[in-house]
Amino acid sequence: MLVYTAKRILLAILVSLTVSALVFSLLYLSGDPATALAGERASQADIMAIRAAYGFDQPVYVQYFKWLAGAVQGEFGESVYFRLPVIDLILERLPVTMTLGVCAMIFALALSIPLGVLAAMYPNSLIDRAALLLAVVGQAMPSFWFALMLIVLFAYWVPILPASGSDSWQHFVLPTIVLGYYATPAFMRLTRTGLLDVLSSDYVRTARAKGLRPAKVLFKHALRNAIIPVVSLAAVQFGFMLTGSIIIETVFALHGAGFLAWESISRSDFPTVQAVLLLFSWFYIILTFLADLLNAWLNPRIRVA
Amino acid sequence: MTKRTTRRVALRGLAMAVALGATTWIATPALAGKADDTLNIAWDRELPNIDVYFNNSREGILVNRMVWDTLIYRDPNTGEFKGLLAESFEIVNDTTFEFKLRKGVKFHNGDPFSAKDVVATVDFLLTPDTGKLAQQTIGWIKGAEALDDYTVRIYANNPTPLATLYLAGDIPIYPADHYAKVGPGGMGESPVGTGPYKVTKVVPGKEIVFEANADYFDGSPKGKPAIGTVHQRTIPDVNTQIVELTSGKLDWIWKVPADQAEKLATLPSLNVISAGTMRIGYLQFDAAGRSGENPFQDVRVRKAVSHAIDRQAIVDNIVRGASQVIDSACYPEQFGCTSDVVKYDYDVDKAKALLAEAGYPDGFRTEIYAYRNREYLEPMLGFLQQVGIETDLRYGKYAATRDAIRSNNVPFAFMTWGSGSVPDVDAITPVFFGGGPDDLAQDPEVQAALQKGGSTVDEAVRLEAYQTALGKIAAEAYWLPLWTYNTNYAMSQELDWTPTADEIPRFFFAKWK
Numbered sequence: 001m002l003v004y005t006a007k008r009i010l011l012a013i014l015v016s017l018t019v020s021a022l023v024f025s026l027l028y029l030s031g032d033p034a035t036a037l038a039g040e041r042a043s044q045a046d047i048m049a050i051r052a053a054y055g056f057d058q059p060v061y062v063q064y065f066k067w068l069a070g071a072v073q074g075e076f077g078e079s080v081y082f083r084l085p086v087i088d089l090i091l092e093r094l095p096v097t098m099t100l101g102v103c104a105m106i107f108a109l110a111l112s113i114p115l116g117v118l119a120a121m122y123p124n125s126l127i128d129r130a131a132l133l134l135a136v137v138g139q140a141m142p143s144f145w146f147a148l149m150l151i152v153l154f155a156y157w158v159p160i161l162p163a164s165g166s167d168s169w170q171h172f173v174l175p176t177i178v179l180g181y182y183a184t185p186a187f188m189r190l191t192r193t194g195l196l197d198v199l200s201s202d203y204v205r206t207a208r209a210k211g212l213r214p215a216k217v218l219f220k221h222a223l224r225n226a227i228i229p230v231v232s233l234a235a236v237q238f239g240f241m242l243t244g245s246i247i248i249e250t251v252f253a254l255h256g257a258g259f260l261a262w263e264s265i266s267r268s269d270f271p272t273v274q275a276v277l278l279l280f281s282w283f284y285i286i287l288t289f290l291a292d293l294l295n296a297w298l299n300p301r302i303r304v305a
Numbered sequence: 306m307t308k309r310t311t312r313r314v315a316l317r318g319l320a321m322a323v324a325l326g327a328t329t330w331i332a333t334p335a336l337a338g339k340a341d342d343t344l345n346i347a348w349d350r351e352l353p354n355i356d357v358y359f360n361n362s363r364e365g366i367l368v369n370r371m372v373w374d375t376l377i378y379r380d381p382n383t384g385e386f387k388g389l390l391a392e393s394f395e396i397v398n399d400t401t402f403e404f405k406l407r408k409g410v411k412f413h414n415g416d417p418f419s420a421k422d423v424v425a426t427v428d429f430l431l432t433p434d435t436g437k438l439a440q441q442t443i444g445w446i447k448g449a450e451a452l453d454d455y456t457v458r459i460y461a462n463n464p465t466p467l468a469t470l471y472l473a474g475d476i477p478i479y480p481a482d483h484y485a486k487v488g489p490g491g492m493g494e495s496p497v498g499t500g501p502y503k504v505t506k507v508v509p510g511k512e513i514v515f516e517a518n519a520d521y522f523d524g525s526p527k528g529k530p531a532i533g534t535v536h537q538r539t540i541p542d543v544n545t546q547i548v549e550l551t552s553g554k555l556d557w558i559w560k561v562p563a564d565q566a567e568k569l570a571t572l573p574s575l576n577v578i579s580a581g582t583m584r585i586g587y588l589q590f591d592a593a594g595r596s597g598e599n600p601f602q603d604v605r606v607r608k609a610v611s612h613a614i615d616r617q618a619i620v621d622n623i624v625r626g627a628s629q630v631i632d633s634a635c636y637p638e639q640f641g642c643t644s645d646v647v648k649y650d651y652d653v654d655k656a657k658a659l660l661a662e663a664g665y666p667d668g669f670r671t672e673i674y675a676y677r678n679r680e681y682l683e684p685m686l687g688f689l690q691q692v693g694i695e696t697d698l699r700y701g702k703y704a705a706t707r708d709a710i711r712s713n714n715v716p717f718a719f720m721t722w723g724s725g726s727v728p729d730v731d732a733i734t735p736v737f738f739g740g741g742p743d744d745l746a747q748d749p750e751v752q753a754a755l756q757k758g759g760s761t762v763d764e765a766v767r768l769e770a771y772q773t774a775l776g777k778i779a780a781e782a783y784w785l786p787l788w789t790y791n792t793n794y795a796m797s798q799e800l801d802w803t804p805t806a807d808e809i810p811r812f813f814f815a816k817w818k
Contacts, residue, residue, distance in 0.1 A: 032704055032705075036702070039361035042361075043444075043741065044741065049433065052434060081351075082354055082510065083353070083359055084490065084494075084509060092509075148545075151548050155548055155552060156548050163548045163552070163554075164538070164545050165538065250542050251541075252545065253540040253545060
């Protein structure tokens with residue numbers, strides 16, 4: 001297990017380094033950062049001065065390794081846009097993204113697993129069809145449109161929730177619904193399929209034959225096995241919720257880390273982009289790693305394998 | 306109690322709980338504007354460091370005018386210069402400006418204002434490699450000298466016609482001791498100026514709270530602010546801004562798209578104003594062949610393109626608002642901008658004839674570079690197609706597009722220019738025709754005229770020089786000037802505020818009705 005863990009961590013470091021080097025080069029292809037910073041009225045001399053002052057006149061690989069050397073020591077530098085330490089910016093915005101991600105995940109699981117179970121218990125019934133409809137709508141509806149509809153409904157027509165900001169728990173209700181609902185269909189369909197599969201297996205038939213209560217068969221024997229793929233998916237989806245909530249953060253003016261990364265790309269704010277990217281790649285890596293551990297705990301056969 | 310009655314009671318209880326919860330929610334986000342003397346405003350972009358010398362966004366200019374003062378003030382409506390931190394000023398000669406400073410003025414942190422602060426600000430601006438972004442507005446300064454505690458002189462390297470404009474807008478005075486201590490980072494986190502509003506809260510990129518400066522000095526042309534608090538929030542999505550505005554949680558927004566502005570204008574609770582800005586759009590041709598041999602080196606092709614596009618139709622149907630078609634390479638209200646130039650009306654037949662004459666009877670294919678307003682660009686490409694000009698669009702970010710132009714890779718581009726709200730031709734035409742890296746015409750006659758206009762403060766000489774330059778630019782069709790841009794402002798009916806042509810909202814003039 002220790003060797004396995006060490007290998008995973010080494011792989012994680014290689015992945016994040018590769019991604020960050022790639023992004024560093026790609027950002028340079030999108031235009032000279034000094035020109036972007038200097039603004040349209042800047043003369044060529046002004047741009048040269050800014051290039052020198054910010055170190056953009058050095059070769060790209062030198063800039064990258066300088067940044068990397070700092071990052072290894074926990075020094076992510078200063079945002080060229082805000083002129084504030086990048087770490088302060090991230091720490092200020094990360095709680096918003098984390099809160100939204102956790103709430104959305106809880107919402108998605110709380111909605112999708114019961115629906116998936118019901119759909120599996122009563123396949124091809126009205127409940128199953130309704131759950132399918134919910135899944136199709138959730139998957140097909142663009143999240144920005146859903147967000148705007150909820151805003152119009154709950155912040156304008158029936159103004160019981162705020163449309164923007166992140167100052168109170170009320171501010172997270174609508175974003176949570178939008179982000180969570182988007183992830184719901186996948187969880188629901190996976191729970192349904194897994195449970196249907198398990199419910200027709202031999203050990204469940206045996207458990208039933210032994211006269212165990214249906215609820216016990218369902219929750220203790222069947223669901224525990226059926227939920228394993230959901231755990232893996234949840235890890236990936238949670239990563240998506242943390243990093244891919246840019247549109248939702250934009251619409252609800254949440255100012256989270258995802259929005260910071262997005263805006264920093266358009267502002268050519270390399271130190272910020274790099275730091276957020278590194279952080280996000282580590283999120284993904286840690287989450288998938290934790291999912292593996294959780295799966296191993298849920299299913300001893302995985303541990304043996 | 307029967308089972309059914311129990312269920313009914315339980316449902317009623319649940320409904321009541323939901324209603325109570327809803328009431329709590331309703332009560333929470335109350336953000337009245339006039340009622341608590343707080344003007345709630347929003348814009349869409351995250352403002353970088355509030356230190357004005359380290360940001361170049363329009364919102365930064367807005368904050369600059371609220372928090373800091375300059376030595377002199379230019380009335381945006383009349384163009385008249387007045388004293389601000391300076392009680393009076395005198396242009397001693399073409400390169401020397403003398404200011405008698407106002408006594409008794411205090412910075413927001415209580416530091417007294419004096420000549421020392423002016424000299425320290427100028428010294429900081431002249432210090433190289435500080436990373437400041439506002440180079441273009443300070444490059445003309447040679448130095449500053451305090452003659453006594455309340456008299457200061459600023460020296461220019463050369464006669465600079467825009468000097469007074471820069472002094473009246475782009476060079477706010479910082480508190481010497483405080484800035485030396487905290488630097489740009491500290492100034493961004495906790496700005497200190499002498500202006501009509503002081504900043505009481507900054508959450509970078511998210512919100513800024515401005516409180517009226519109760520000690521603001523008498524006699525300032527900005528006047529004492531009438532509204533107690535201005536609360537700015539950054540809301541990136543315009544639709545969310547609109548919902549917040551219509552539900553009364555915001556009092557003022559700007560840059561509202563034309564179609565939404567028209568709809569908002571029908572609401573009785575809102576006031577929508579479309580005002581012109583100094584930004585203009587233009588098509589730029591590589592007449593000098595800097596990107597290699599290309600059809601636009603032939604004046605007949607440039608004229609053909611100019612005749613092929615129905616600019617008025619695009620303005621009427623897509624750009625809308627207060628925008629207007631222009632014919633000269635400048636914003637019409639800038640000093641020196643003349644409309645007495647050759648005009649190119651929409652005439653497809655003439656365009657086709659000119660193309661045939663130039664050896665392109667079937668048109669040709671070209672790259673076109675652009676970085677914004679694709680919705681304006683697409684119809685232009687459609688018009689070009691009508692005369693046989695096929696285009697390969699290279700749509701990128703501003704920095705990449707401008708880099709491509711400066712690296713001699715662009716035969717044809719759709720660009721815009723805002724002049725930094727400087728109401729003088731010198732802030733636009735010399736940038737693109739003065740022989741610099743953005744000059745794709747490289748016309749010595751135009752360059753000489755612009756050089757003449759930009760190196761004297763004699764207004765008559767300047768006007769004549771710009772007439773020559775702009776006339777030649779239009780005659781040779783080096784550019785096709787397209788239209789002026791506009792900004793749509795939407796605000797509460799309770800707010801009394803009027804936009805200005807320089808697109809700099811001045812909330813110290815705002816008041817409640």
